[in-house]
Amino acid sequence: MQTSEHGSPTLLGASTRRIEDDRLLTGRARFIADVVLPGMVEAAFVRSDVPHARVRGIDTGTAAECPGVHAVFGGAEVDLAAVPDRMPWVRPVGHVPLARDRVRHVGCPLAVVVADDRYLAEDAAELVDPDLEPLPVVGTVEQALADDAPLLHPEWGDNLLLSVEPDTAEVDAAFAELRTVSGRYEIRRQSAAPLEGRGVVAEYRDDRLTVWTSTQAAFVVRGMLSAVLGLPERDIRVITPDVGGGFGQKNEIYPEEYLIPWLAMRLRRPVRWIEDRHEHLIAATHARDTTIDLSAAVREDGTIAALRGRVRTDLGSGEIFPAGYGPSLVSVGSLCGPYRIPQQAIAVQGVVTNKTPTGGYRGFGGPEGTFAIERLVDRIACEVGVDRLELRRRMILDPQDLPYETAAGARLVSGTHRDAFERAVDLGERMLTEEREKVGPAALLGVGYATYVEGVASTTFSITGTWSSQDSADVRFDADGGVTVAVGVSAMGQGAHTTVATLVAEALTIPVERVRVVMGDTDTAAFGLGSWASRGALVAGGAIERAAEVLRRKGTAIAAHLLEAAPEDLELTGGRFRVCGSPGSAVSWSRVAQSALNRTFELPPGVDPGLEARAVYEPPGLDHVPRPDGKMNAAAGYTNATHAAVVLVDAETGVVEVLRYAVVHDCGRVINPLTLAGQIHGGVAQGIGGALHEHLPYEDGQPLATTFTDYLLPGPREVPEMVVEELGEPAPEMPFGVKGAGEAGIIGAPAAIAGAVEHALGVTGVDVTPLTPSVVRGLVEEARS
Known part of the structure; x- marks a missing residue:
């Protein structure tokens, strides 16, 4: 038994075994694929292999005559309402669960087949004949923004789902007086890869709908089902069985979650659909795919007086709820990090293209914003001639600065920003020295750092237009x-x-x-x-x-x-x-x-x-919509951390190996150190994947990574020895003094690893991830020249 700061017994801070693990590890868990109901039939979807087309018709006749097939439906035969567009500050998408008039990405569902089992349904699905009239493809953000760009939604007049232009007058004044340092920072398209894919089972019995679905938000699913199916919420029950990983991707509500319940109601028997991995990579939401143009007005000592720039995200077709622009807003809120940066003016553009819709993924814009500001700080240090660590020391928040409001409006009440940074630097320099002794002076060895704040328990109103916090x-x-x-x-x-x-x-x-x-x-x-x-x-x-x-x-x-x-x-x-x-x-x-x-x-x-x-x-002090000055305190609290990564670069192959890693973190009072360490370790592993391996490339609207042969994930060999230290005292503004730590591991990894590669090669401009071997070989050639 632990004791609290007052000397009384406490359970908080004890490394106890998780009570759910025995059931999960012994095969007694019940995941969505384990839900089997009497009389249940299985669904398979026909998906578009064309990125942009007009739907002229769907021939389902041959498929409907196949043995064991109960029904085949195209979009025109499904009487579901469009998913409501509840956010008045973005363009209405008006997407329907099954395409009727137009498809806007490969993987878009065109028809659904219901049969006795999945095998029969898949066989019949191959006989469905969609008549698609190809339309010009909008394959990149640049193409989408061109003056003569084809329009995904002609009624908009352009391809911008979201466009925010801030007032820049005060920031422009700082730039007029001070030196400017600029960069373009890109985190390419990725996807969450939970061990368990998505799935839905539905049954309509006694005038009541029961839906089992692999989701992170059962009540939100219930509310959206009510809106699209036209049933009162009291007549809908949503059950979330065990979920084999969510990572934000299962916080979206997908077409299948409306269609499977509709089928159960239409057929009056239970219906199940389980996603395969190919479907997952082309139909479950993608993430990141963000470019941040960022400039700093820099004082003589290198410190930043103001930031201005633009966050531009490829949202794919935009046909998802909640819409995928939320991470862009979080990126804007993350740019100041734990630094004293008085002003910022950042525009936001959410651009639609003919790709799979973009949605939430662990970190939700935090990795992108942290990558941009940390890369820019290193560039400033190089151009001004200041040590990169010393420059951070000049700007980082001290305890006496708290409470502090960032230029974006975040209210930082507690935290150990400087202490976490200094401890991580101590660990990083020690790890670098130890590894140098192993590999020798000629090896391309480097250490990088990333320091940040993470908003926790944020409002959801700005992306749903309905729910708050x-x-x-x-x-x-x-x-x-x-x-x-x-x-x-x-x-x-x-x-x-x-x-x-x-x-x-x-x-x-x-x-x-x-x-x-x-x-x-x-x-x-x-x-x-x-x-x-x-x-x-x-x-x-x-x-x-x-x-x-x-x-x-x-x-x-x-x-x-x-x-x-x-x-x-x-x-x-x-x-x-x-x-x-x-x-x-x-x-x-x-x-x-x-x-x-x-x-x-x-x-x-x-x-x-x-x-x-x-x-x-409901957490106090949250802004659910921006204040008149455009600022917004969108999170209930803010954790802080600094990451340190030591990498070894192979000059011939371009392969980057992360040798050592350290995270010094503050999430307030720790409930269970074992659980916390697991969260951070897992997040760092995902961050390593995003920094070095994971990429979803497209060519003319066609996805080029549709299996795990092409979409590379880090394995045990790619995840290094890791040190995790907690500094936090109970946060006085939070219940039980806790803040939250689910995304802490992933936010700092791309920036820290990129900084380490830059340090190893002795170059600047490591401004894109993933740092694949071909990218790194180009950097090596630059260093040699």
Whole structure:
């Protein structure tokens, strides 16, 4: 048992085993493909192999006559409403789950076949004959923005889903007086690659729809199903089974999630669809694909007085909800990092092209913004003639600077920005020295750093136009003193059950084993917006803290009556209410629960039977829309970290090997160090993939990486020895003092690795990822010349 800063016992900070792991590791988990219902049939989709075309017709006759086929539908036969466009600040897309008039990317669903099993459905799908009239392809952002560009949505008049132009007057004044240093920074197209793909099962029984889906946000799915299917939310139940990884990609709502329920209602029998990996790489949302043009007005000492520039993202066809422009806004909010940069004016363009829609992916714009500012700082250091680390020291926030509002509007209340940076530098320089002793002085060895802040528990209103940031918890005692807690966050492998159980046990001073957690079912869980943006521990914790306070007050009143003592004389510790100074006079939660639920005649006057509480928590201080000055505090809190990466570059092959890695991190109070380390290790592994390997190239609208043969993921050999250190003290502005850490590992990796490659080669301008061997060989030639 740990002790808190006040010396009292606490469960927080203890490295305990995750309560869900036994079930997951022994094959007793139930993933979406494990959902099998009596009479269930299977669906397969016919997808466009043309990137841009007009749909003239779909011939389904031959497929419908195949043995075992129950139905074949084209878009014209599906009477679903268009997915609502609820964001007035972006162009309306009006996309429908099954294409009717036009396809805008390879992988767009054209028709669906339902058969006795997936094999029969796939065979029949090959006989569906779509009549597509090819249209000019918009293959790149440059093509999309050309004056004579073909238009994906002719009613718009251009190919901009989103365009934001800030007021630059104050920033322009700084640029008129000071030196300018500029760069273009690009993170190319990637995709999340969860171990489990997407999938949906639906059943319509007794005038009620039940949908099992691999999602991060069950209640949001329910709300969107209601809008598109035309059913009241009360007649829809959404269940999230075990989810084998989400990473933001499963926080989108896909055409299949509307179509499979529609089929179940139409056919009056359960229907299932399970994504294969080829479908995943062409139809599940892509990510990143962002170019940031960034300029700094630089003082004589190299520090930055102002930033201006543009974040431009290739959104693919834009046919997804929530729309894929959200990461661009987060990139804008990330550019100042933990630095004292007084002003910024950053434009945003979300451009549509004939590619798979872009959506959320772990980091959600944070890696892009951090990559740009850290690369620019290194460029400034080179041009001004200042050591790259010394320049950061001149700008980084000190404790006395807090609270601090960044130029983008983020309110930083707590953090260890300078301490994390200095500790990471110590680790990085030591790792570099140790590796140099192993490989010799001639090897191309380098170390790079990235320091940043990460917004956690952000509002979702700016990308959904509907939901904001709240979450709920129902905490209920049983008569034996056990507790059931129902929460609105969801699990996808990140240890959410353990986190929630630990917080409940901490708040009520009971063992974790006495807590049962319910989540991922809209009929039994408390309303919530799911797990994304590193929000789970914070918002669930806030609701749990409030519900527990209600229970503690009621429990104290009942215990005081049983002990014939004054409530103010009681303290709760170790699951027992005891009279202060008299340890022998005490009653347990079990005894209190018996009185509240069974022996109700023992309750004090005015206290009703029952021992349960529901609470809702919405983080304070959030801006759900931009303020009049354009600034926005879009997150409930901000973690900080610095990454250090040591790399070895092979000059002949261009291969970059990450030898050592360190993360010094501050997420406030740590709930479980093992879970936190797992989150950061996994995030760094994904960051290494994005920095060195993962890329989804296109040619004339055709995807060139449609299997894992072409889309390269890091394996165990590519993930190095890693040091993770936590600096944080309890964050005073947050429930339980916690902030969140789900995306911390991935945000700094691209910038730190690029900086290390630049350091190894002795060049500037390592401004694009992934740093594939061909890219690195070009840099080596530049260094040699």
